[in-house]
Each structure stands twice: as structure tokens, then as C-alpha cells.
Amino acid sequence: MTDYLAAARAVADEMCAVRREIHRHPELGNREFRTAAFIEDHLRRLGIETRRVTETAVVGTLTGGRPGRCAALRADMDALPLTEATGCAFASENPGVMHACGHDVHMAAVLGAARLLAGRRDTLPGSVIFLFQPDEEGYGGAERMIRAGCLDGVDAVFGAHVSSTIAAGRAGVRFGKFYAAANLFDVTVKGRSAHGAERENGVDALAAAAEMIPALIALPDSFPGERCVVTVGTITAGEPRVTELRPTVAQQRQPAPAGCQILSDSGLGAGVIVGKVTEFYTSHSLPHYLESLQKLLCYHQKFRP
Numbered sequence: 001m002t003d004y005l006a007a008a009r010a011v012a013d014e015m016c017a018v019r020r021e022i023h024r025h026p027e028l029g030n031r032e033f034r035t036a037a038f039i040e041d042h043l044r045r046l047g048i049e050t051r052r053v054t055e056t057a058v059v060g061t062l063t064g065g066r067p068g069r070c071a072a073l074r075a076d077m078d079a080l081p082l083t084e085a086t087g088c089a090f091a092s093e094n095p096g097v098m099h100a101c102g103h104d105v106h107m108a109a110v111l112g113a114a115r116l117l118a119g120r121r122d123t124l125p126g127s128v129i130f131l132f133q134p135d136e137e138g139y140g141g142a143e144r145m146i147r148a149g150c151l152d153g154v155d156a157v158f159g160a161h162v163s164s165t166i167a168a169g170r171a172g173v174r175f176g177k178f179y180a181a182a183n184l185f186d187v188t189v190k191g192r193s194a195h196g197a198e199r200e201n202g203v204d205a206l207a208a209a210a211e212m213i214p215a216l217i218a219l220p221d222s223f224p225g226e227r228c229v230v231t232v233g234t235i236t237a238g239e240p241r242v243t244e245l246r247p248t249v250a251q252q253r254q255p256a257p258a259g260c261q262i263l264s265d266s267g268l269g270a271g272v273i274v275g276k277v278t279e280f281y282t283s284h285s286l287p288h289y290l291e292s293l294q295k296l297l298c299y300h301q302k303f304r305p
């Protein structure tokens with residue numbers, strides 16, 4: 001029987017170099033063209049056939065020499081819109097983009113597994129599918145691949161994510177839900193201009209937005225039993241009349257509910273606050289969003305002119 005750990009150690013330096021090469025050339029979600037070509041080239045040199053199931057999604061198929069089931073190994077491909085300031089020798093050469101989430105490691109790990117398995121294909125029972133998924137940080141990279149049939153005939157999927165909280169050489173597992181899904185929405189707070197000395201004649205959008213932030217952060221407290229985090233990532237303020245917040249609601253991934261567009265044009269009128277869902281791809285549940293926004297809106301009734 002193959003000692004895969006020993007075999008992995010034997011190629012560790014080589015795969016480390018692969019990871020660093022990927023790290024040098026990060027690409028944002030759905031734009032992983034160079035990355036996809038690099039992966040395809042790597043897989044083909046191992047004798048693994050590849051296909052694209054979306055523009056940048058690569059699927060490699062390794063058919064073993066013995067009958068058996070089909071397992072899939074999955075890695076995400078996209079990087080984050082961050083400027084690397086690590087100063088490391090293999091730092092990003094793509095300004096403003098960085099593999100800061102570790103997806104370069106994931107790709108190198110799956111390519112390493114492909115290498116070990118391809119070298120033993122004659123004795124491999126069943127087949128192995130290598131899934132390289134674009135747009136993990138955005139919306140729908142996985143679902144678009146699944147819709148394109150990448151899981152047809154697959155019996156099990158294995159994936160992992162690096163974590164800086166777990167020491168190198170160790171792995172963590174848990175049953176059930178693990179990572180959260182993220183939903184984004186913009187909130188536009190509209191005020192009414194007035195002379196600074198006559199606040200009573202205006203609606204102070206900036207003050208309203210400032211009060212909303214702790215209220216948004218505290219929202220999950222109102223939903224005991226739900227694992228939910230609200231983060232306000234961006235606030236743009238200071239323009240006359242309008243202040244925008246861009247919060248993130250991170251919730252456990254579930255199917256997107258129907259009718260979620262309600263929030264897009266909630267018809268609240270009066271121009272005090274408008275909740276707008278910019279991307280509502282996955283959501284824990286619409287009621288929670290609605291309740292959250294309702295709380296928000298109630299909270300700001302006092303700012304109505």
C-alpha cells in the first residue's frame with residue numbers, strides 16, 4: 001500500500017514552488033485566466049485530461065486502473081483585492097491583488113494530490129476529479145460549476161481551507177456546517193440638507209449612519225441560535241444629502257429564497273433610508289434579512305423629517 005504521506009513529503013519542495021508561482025500571479029474572481037491555464041498545463045503534464053466547465057473553472061479527470069467510485073478534490077482559485085505588503089520574495093506581482101486567503105495553497109495542494117495519484121493510476125480504484133473553482137470570494141463560483149455538471153457521477157467531494165489558527169502539520173475537522181456564506185447589501189441613508197446652525201430643519205444622514213453601525217453589529221444578538229455576523233466594511237460619508245454603508249451579513253449558506261428582491265425596492269419613501277440588496281445570491285433566510293432591515297428602519301424613524 002502506498003505511503004502517501006511519505007510520497008507527499010518527497011514532492012513538498014516542488015509543490016511549495018508551485019504555490020509560490022501561483023502566489024506571484026493572483027487573479028480576482030472569474031478572471032482567473034492565467035491561473036486556469038497554469039493548472040491545465042500542470043494537469044496535462046501529469047497525463048490528466050482537463051476541461052473548462054465555465055470560463056475559468058478547470059476540471060481534471062483521472063481514471064484509475066481498477067473499478068471503483070468517484071471522488072472529487074476541490075480547490076478555489078481566486079485572490080482578494082488587497083495590496084500585498086509582506087515583502088516576501090514571492091510577493092504578488094499583480095498590484096492590488098493578493099492571495100491573502102490561501103487559495104494558492106489550496107491549488108498547490110490539489111495539484112500535489114493529482115501528482116501523487118496520477119503516478120499510481122494503474123492501481124487506483126475508481127476515478128478522481130480535480131475541481132478548480134473560480135470566484136469563491138464572490139458569488140456563485142461553485143454553483144455555476146455544479147450547474148455545468150462538474151459533480152455528475154461524483155460520489156464524494158473533499159475540500160479544505162488553510163487556517164492561520166492551526167499549526168502547520170495539523171488539521172482540524174468538524175461535523176456539520178463550517179464556514180459561513182456572505183451576503184452583501186448597501187444601505188443608502190438619505191438626509192435633508194439644512195444650515196448647520198439649523199439642524200432642526202434638516203435630517204442628519206451622517207448622524208443616522210453613525211448610529212446605525214453599532215445597531216447593525218448588534219443585530220445578530222436578536223437572533224439567538226443563529227450563527228450570523230454583521231460587519232460594516234465601508235462607509236462613505238460627507239457628501240451633501242447622502243451617506244452609504246456597505247455592510248456584510250455572514251450567514252450559514254442555504255438556498256436563496258424566492259422573492260428576495262423585495263428589499264431592492266422596499267418603497268419606504270420619505271427618503272430617510274433605503275435598504276438595497278446588491279447581490280443576494282445566497283442567504284440564510286429572507287425573514288431574517290427583512291427583520292434586520294425592519295429593525296434598522298424602525299431605529300431610524302426618528303430621523304424622518
Ligand SMILES: [Zn+2]
Nearest residue numbers: 101102103161
Ligand atoms: Zn478562502
